[in-house]
Amino acid sequence: MLKKFSFIIPLLILGIFFSGKDSFATKGDKDSKNDKKVITACDGMTQVVLNDVGKNEVMTREKAQEVASMLLATYQQQKKYQSTKFTRRDSLIWDRELKAMIEEGYKWFHDPSLGTNGISCDMCHPDAADTHPETYPKFQIQLKKIALLRDMINWCIENPMEGKPLKEDDPRMKAMEAYIIWARANQDPRPHAKILNPGRR
Numbered sequence: 290m291l292k293k294f295s296f297i298i299p300l301l302i303l304g305i306f307f308s309g310k311d312s313f314a315t316k317g318d319k320d321s322k323n324d325k326k327v328i329t330a331c332d333g334m335t336q337v338v339l340n341d342v343g344k345n346e347v348m349t350r351e352k353a354q355e356v357a358s359m360l361l362a363t364y365q366q367q368k369k370y371q372s373t374k375f376t377r378r379d380s381l382i383w384d385r386e387l388k389a390m391i392e393e394g395y396k397w398f399h400d401p402s403l404g405t406n407g408i409s410c411d412m413c414h415p416d417a418a419d420t421h422p423e424t425y426p427k428f429q430i431q432l433k434k435i436a437l438l439r440d441m442i443n444w445c446i447e448n449p450m451e452g453k454p455l456k457e458d459d460p461r462m463k464a465m466e467a468y469i470i471w472a473r474a475n476q477d478p479r480p481h482a483k484i485l486n487p488g489r490r
């Protein structure tokens with residue numbers, strides 16, 4: 290099966306050993322790498338160098354599927370090893386960052402300054418009650434469209450709180466989404482509502 294992919298040189302880059310993309314080398318020929326298509330998997334580490342695809346080429350569906358499968362197979366082989374290189378210090382840092390973001394969301398959720406009339410989210414949704422983040426996307430009658438969680442957050446800002454909607458990439462929006470999802474996942478006894486451990490893959 291793997292022979293089918295022999296035209297691809299799978300190259301696993303482990304962040305711990307290599308400081309950056311520049312230390313990536315294909316059999317000692319550093320310059321040739323620049324002309325080749327290199328695709329990185331979603332872990333940010335696993336890579337394949339394609340010898341038979343141009344740098345800016347859009348692959349056919351068949352070829353793209355082969356490359357995707359190759360990347361995935363390489364990632365799965367290495368996953369076990371990768372997860373062991375995270376230290377306790379890493380987990381503590383991730384834990385702290387997650388906590389900070391959730392706390393930021395908690396703060397905005399309790400802050401009437403998102404609106405103009407003194408009302409804040411928690412007054413109607415104590416502990417993020419009835420926010421049902423796991424039910425999105427879904428059709429919301431009042432919006433007359435399929436809504437994402439952020440659309441409902443904005444709807445509630447604009448209506449009961451008489452405020453201005455937040456941009457989708459507004460850090461306050463992201464933090465509130467994080468808080469709502471985290472709060473519900475940690476209170477909801479249903480099996481799909483998992484606790485979000487930091488760094489979980």
Ligand code: HEC
Pocket residue numbers: 398403408409410411412413414419420421422424438441442445446449450465
């Ligand atoms: C005055 C009370 C009130 C305030 C304040 C309020 N909401 Fe709501 N919110 C509601 C009600 C009532 C609904 C139910 C609407 C529905 O499901 O059709 C709702 C629905 C929601 C939903 C969707 C729930 C679902 O079942 O899909 C989310 C998410 C939400 N609110 C988040 C927020 C956030 C975030 C804030 C603050 C920015 C906020 N709400 C402020 C009353 C409020």
